[in-house]
Amino acid sequence: MAAAAGVSTAAVSQAVNGTGRISEATRRRVLDAAAELGWSPSASATALRRARTRTIALVVRRPTDVLGADPHFSELITGLEGELAPRGYGLLLHLVADMAQESALYERLVAEGRIDGAVLTDARADDPRPQLLRGLGLPAVLLGASDPASPVPGVGLGQQGAGVREAAAHLLELGHRRLAYIAGPADLVHTGLRRAAFEEALAEAGLRPVAVRHTDFTEEAAVAVTEELLSLPDRPTALVFPNDSMAVCGIGTAQRGGFRVPEEVSVVGYDNLPLGRWLHPRLTTVDQQVQRVGAAAARALLAQCGENVPPPVLDGRPRLVVRESTGPLPSAP
Amino acid sequence: MAAAAGVSTAAVSQAVNGTGRISEATRRRVLDAAAELGWSPSASATALRRARTRTIALVVRRPTDVLGADPHFSELITGLEGELAPRGYGLLLHLVADMAQESALYERLVAEGRIDGAVLTDARADDPRPQLLRGLGLPAVLLGASDPASPVPGVGLGQQGAGVREAAAHLLELGHRRLAYIAGPADLVHTGLRRAAFEEALAEAGLRPVAVRHTDFTEEAAVAVTEELLSLPDRPTALVFPNDSMAVCGIGTAQRGGFRVPEEVSVVGYDNLPLGRWLHPRLTTVDQQVQRVGAAAARALLAQCGENVPPPVLDGRPRLVVRESTGPLPSAP
Numbered sequence: 330m331a332a333a334a335g336v337s338t339a340a341v342s343q344a345v346n347g348t349g350r351i352s353e354a355t356r357r358r359v360l361d362a363a364a365e366l367g368w369s370p371s372a373s374a375t376a377l378r379r380a381r382t383r384t385i386a387l388v389v390r391r392p393t394d395v396l397g398a399d400p401h402f403s404e405l406i407t408g409l410e411g412e413l414a415p416r417g418y419g420l421l422l423h424l425v426a427d428m429a430q431e432s433a434l435y436e437r438l439v440a441e442g443r444i445d446g447a448v449l450t451d452a453r454a455d456d457p458r459p460q461l462l463r464g465l466g467l468p469a470v471l472l473g474a475s476d477p478a479s480p481v482p483g484v485g486l487g488q489q490g491a492g493v494r495e496a497a498a499h500l501l502e503l504g505h506r507r508l509a510y511i512a513g514p515a516d517l518v519h520t521g522l523r524r525a526a527f528e529e530a531l532a533e534a535g536l537r538p539v540a541v542r543h544t545d546f547t548e549e550a551a552v553a554v555t556e557e558l559l560s561l562p563d564r565p566t567a568l569v570f571p572n573d574s575m576a577v578c579g580i581g582t583a584q585r586g587g588f589r590v591p592e593e594v595s596v597v598g599y600d601n602l603p604l605g606r607w608l609h610p611r612l613t614t615v616d617q618q619v620q621r622v623g624a625a626a627a628r629a630l631l632a633q634c635g636e637n638v639p640p641p642v643l644d645g646r647p648r649l650v651v652r653e654s655t656g657p658l659p660s661a662p
Numbered sequence: 663m664a665a666a667a668g669v670s671t672a673a674v675s676q677a678v679n680g681t682g683r684i685s686e687a688t689r690r691r692v693l694d695a696a697a698e699l700g701w702s703p704s705a706s707a708t709a710l711r712r713a714r715t716r717t718i719a720l721v722v723r724r725p726t727d728v729l730g731a732d733p734h735f736s737e738l739i740t741g742l743e744g745e746l747a748p749r750g751y752g753l754l755l756h757l758v759a760d761m762a763q764e765s766a767l768y769e770r771l772v773a774e775g776r777i778d779g780a781v782l783t784d785a786r787a788d789d790p791r792p793q794l795l796r797g798l799g800l801p802a803v804l805l806g807a808s809d810p811a812s813p814v815p816g817v818g819l820g821q822q823g824a825g826v827r828e829a830a831a832h833l834l835e836l837g838h839r840r841l842a843y844i845a846g847p848a849d850l851v852h853t854g855l856r857r858a859a860f861e862e863a864l865a866e867a868g869l870r871p872v873a874v875r876h877t878d879f880t881e882e883a884a885v886a887v888t889e890e891l892l893s894l895p896d897r898p899t900a901l902v903f904p905n906d907s908m909a910v911c912g913i914g915t916a917q918r919g920g921f922r923v924p925e926e927v928s929v930v931g932y933d934n935l936p937l938g939r940w941l942h943p944r945l946t947t948v949d950q951q952v953q954r955v956g957a958a959a960a961r962a963l964l965a966q967c968g969e970n971v972p973p974p975v976l977d978g979r980p981r982l983v984v985r986e987s988t989g990p991l992p993s994a995p
Binding site for chain 1: 755937939
């Protein structure tokens with residue numbers, strides 16, 4: 330190729346890798362020669378110089394079966410695709426078991442020039458990914474967390490505890506005093522934020538949750554926790570779940586156990602998935618606008634990739650949507 | 663590069679593209695020289711010769727909002743990922759509006775060397791994709807359909823109408839005579855197969871459905887159809903839906919309208935999603951083993967890509983899972 334272009338092999342290397350100080354004309358001549366040799370028309374060859382794959386990575390650090398059970402990810406993907414699809418971008422989905430696998434995967438995908446950017450989910454305290462991705466030079470956004478010191482911009486609603494705080498206030502206003510909080514895994518940032526908000530709201534009323542249970546987000550966990558809590562001698566009169574799937578399971582499990590919802594047990598979900606509108610009773614839940622957050626994340630990332638997109642608009646916060654699965658405290662028998 | 667390797671530029675081209683008749687030693691020498699120039703470690707360079715991207719495409723020809731509403735796709739992706747993730751493969755998800763966009767996308771992805779294979783969903787009569795993908799030389803599997811004449815192997819359960827047939831038989835045995843069938847879009851192969859099976863089962867009992875409604879699979883459609891059917895003067899006593907999300911909406915809508923399920927209306931879903939086990943009443947549904955079909959599709963495709971995987975095992979057929987949302991015909995008032 331150096332011979333074909335009439336330049337040194339070092340110049341070929343520099344032209345190909347986009348390094349060094351060769352002139353644009355030389356670079357052009359090398360790449361033209363490469364084209365004649367059959368390299369250039371392929372976007373893979375382009376990817377060698379600068380990633381432009383029209384592919385965004387979404388790496389999910391969950392067991393595969395949770396992906397199926399929790400519609401949250403479908404909602405997120407829907408929001409992302411709403412911005413990616415019209416621009417011809419695809420979403421490269423990888424499931425990994427742990428953070429080490431996730432980090433190794435970004436390194437491989439960047440080394441192989443397969444992606445233009447990444448959407449990071451499930452922010453953790455001491456998250457190694459922002460530093461890693463900055464080191465790799467990969468555009469990225471982090472869902473949920475918004476740490477101004479982080480090299481990766483956060484995309485999400487502000488005041489992450491606001492929805493759960495509203496849920497607690499709503500239940501207190503209905504007269505509930507025995508509230509249980511079912512949480513996600515303890516190592517997730519949003520788990521901590523929401524739990525703290527719930528406990529603070531109760532503390533302001535001089536109360537503490539009668540129970541807090543961490544779960545792995547599965548429906549099986551929702552059933553087991555609901556059965557356990559409703560069999561307590563001093564059972565809670567209100568259950569607050571970390572997602573809608575679990576809340577729906579909680580309602581079904583309570584009804585099956587002979588408890589009327591909301592007459593005897595109030596139930597609150599989280600995510601405001603479409604299904605909750607149509608159930609009977611309709612689900613009271615926290616709307617965290619998963620689709621809109623996904624859309625905003627896609628726009629923020631596309632802008633980093635040099636696409637001309639409208640700025641992401643997310644001026645809201647999580648809000649409680651009161652429907653039918655919450656009601657006044659049952660009067661004492 | 664030719665200079666570095668001490669060969670002709672034609673040999674470089676042949677080595678790089680894997681074409682021509684150069685010896686393995688020459689090819690090796692060229693690639694070693696390329697490596698020294700900084701090309702070789704990148705898988706993108708390899709992709710120029712032969713796609714080996716560890717990426718499988720899943721192109722979904724649906725509006726983005728259906729993806730969020732219908733957990734079917736989460737289940738399918740879960741099944742695919744169960745086989746792909748442990749082998750380091752990713753799933754490249756693209757949403758497209760129509761078949762023309764879908765075809766153009768395969769052409770681009772193959773031209774750019776971005777994928778090793780594709781999983782095709784939503785088989786249609788006169789499906790152009792199998793011929794297209796054969797022409798592109800892209801490994802592929804087609805979910806559901808199993809046309810022996812097709813150049814793309816089908817992966818799916820046999821006897822696609824079997825589950826709906828069982829559902830009809832179950833309802834007839836419970837004494838129902840006024841059955842309504844809610845179907846998916848009319849242009850999908852499985853819609854036709856299932857509807858035909860349902861109508862045949864009723865015909866054998868000397869009956870016809872009191873109503874058949876085609877829908878776009880959305881929850882809104884489920885609510886509207888349920889309201890419409892239950893307000894008919896000669897309303898159906900049993901509703902058979904094309905997916906579980908719609909069935910759950912149907913149950914909620916019936917209950918909201920004052921109908922007890924199953925005492926006054928029986929409801930059958932399709933897909934056997936996890937949620938149905940926990941609702942009250944638990945959902946009677948057709949198990950088409952979406953996750954297992956996804957896993958089998960992944961294995962079939964990985965084998966075509968040269969991976970050493972166990973053969974896909976799918977010896978079943980869709981089967982009715984009887985739970986609590988179906989019951990005996992209500993006795994006449």
